[in-house]
Amino acid sequence: MHNVTDYTDLVETVLAKARHEADEAEVYLGVSDHVSLELRRRQVGEAEKTVTWAMAIRTITDGHIGASMTMSPARWEDCLTAAIASGRISDPQAWGGLPEPVTFSRDIDVYDPSLIPDADTASDLITSLCTAAENGEAEIAGGGVSLGRGSSLIANTNGVLYTHDATSASASLEMINGTSTGYEFDHVSHLNDLDTDKVAKEALFQADYWAGAGGIESCASDVVLTPMALSQLVGGILMPALSGRTVHAGRSFLADKKGVPCMDPSLVLYDDPYDGSGATRWDADGVATRRLDFIRDGTVQSFAYDLRTAYRYGETTTGSAVRSGAGGAPAIGVHCLKLDARRDEVREEKAVLANGLIGAHTANTITGDFSVELSNAACIEGGEFGAPIRSAMLSGNLFDMLTDIAGAGEERREIGSMTLPEVRFKNLHIIGTQE
Known part of the structure; x- marks a missing residue:
């Protein structure tokens, strides 16, 4: 696989030409190599090897921002022409300039x-998954492994030229x-950290344990959300509420609560761009990243901004720009979001534990109201699993829940761009189906 450093001369050529046709320009380049094997029962159903190259060009002239992308090095001139053309028909906005380089x-x-x-390494991982899943009644329905290596570069006409290498398994x-x-998964940056044995055993446990699930009566109960379940509410409700774009559009519950104590005093929510699989020293705008405290001591401290949104609303970028691939335009996001609260034994007292939520995407992102189906839920007490629950609904309001947290577990788990603990919430409404 080529590295982005192999294309620095091309990038400089693009920027040199762009200087004559726009006030400023930026090039974002990504190169990746990826192999994946898909399981269908115990057989490899599909193997895929992909190598990608993509370049995105952004130009700015008098506040008119244009963008285009190409997946061919030979098409860079067409890409630049398209970016400039799209800028001519875009509405102008306040613009303070692309960033300058920093150390x-x-x-x-x-x-x-x-x-x-490579296929051999992926095949060995598939074998270890299947071997670890043999000691139980459940059968393999599907799954897979993937290995990837990527390199990215951002450069602009102000002298920025940064590169970033990352691997994933x-x-x-x-x-x-x-x-x-x-269902279980693991995602890491270093191959030796991938625990296929744990993945297989947890998936096997869930399938066998919930085979005997029954109903539950409707009740008010404390609920423990695992990192997987919690991530669905945090990602669907809380993260959008912390976006500067959402705040200034009047669509955030937290818009008027900056500096106001409005959550549990022990709650801490922050973006740590240096620790996690999404760690990076620069964001998708080429701005140096830093730790960003969203909520501390129960008080909203900051909202997230990319460069474009910050200039539009007279704010300062927080280094929160992300891209969905090399061709994606910068947008507000997080790098490694972390949540913490008072540590406690969250499974000791009687509660309902939910490992997943179905329908979290239907939550009201402005009010925080949600009604979801519990997935792989169980009654717990004394740190042990009790009766498995076949089906139940959970309704509530995430912002209300965060005002009085019963406790957070010791262990943390990375789910996508979030690292979360188990969190216990008090007295939630469960709609059951008692047989």
Whole structure:
């Protein structure tokens, strides 16, 4: 696989031409190598090897912002022409300039030089998944492994030229026992950290344990949300409420609560761009990243801004620009969102535990109201699993829930761009189906 450093001469050529046709310009380049194997029961159903190259160009002239992308190095001139043309028909906005270069003082660790995306390594991981899933009643329904290595670069006409290398390894497994299913996954930056044994055993446990699930009566109960379940509410409701774009559009519950104590005093929510699989020293605008405290001591401290939104509303960028691939335009997001609250034994007292939520995407992102179906839920007490729950609904309001948290578990788990603990919430409304 080529590295982005192989294309620095091309990038300089693009910027040199862009200087004559726009006030400012930016080039974002991504190169990646990826291999994946898909499981269908115990057989490899599909193997895929992909190598991608993509360049995105952004131009700014008198506040008119244009953008275009190409997946061919030979088409860079067409890409630049398209970016300038799109800028001519865009509405102008307040613009204070692309960033200038800085010296980074922090290192990150998301690259494993020993991780090579090849079919033999992926096949060995598939074998270890299947072997670890043999000791139970459930059968493998699906799953897979993937290995990836990527390199990205951002450069602009103000002298910025940054590169970033990252690797990834992931494994997932779905087990089935009658109508009961179990699912688990792992995603890491370093191959030796990938735990296929844990993935298989957890998926197997879920499928076998919930095969005997029954109903539950409607009740008010404390609920423990695992990191997987919690991530669906945080990602669907809380993260949008912290976006500067949403705040200034009047669509955020937290818009008027900056500096106001409005959450549990122990709640801490922050973006740590140096620790996690999404760690990076620069954001998608080429702005140096930093820790960003959204909520501390129960008080809203900050909202997230990318460069474009910050200029539009007279704010300062928080280094929160992200891209969905090299061709994606910068947008507000997080790098490694972390949540913490008072530590406690969240499974000791009687409660309902939910490992997943179905329908979280239907939540009201402005008010925080939601009504979801519990997935792989169970009654717990004394730190042990009790009766598995076949089906139940959970309704509530996330912002209300965050005002009085019963406790957070010790362990943390990375789910996408979030690292979360188990969190216990008090007295939520469960709609059951008692047989």
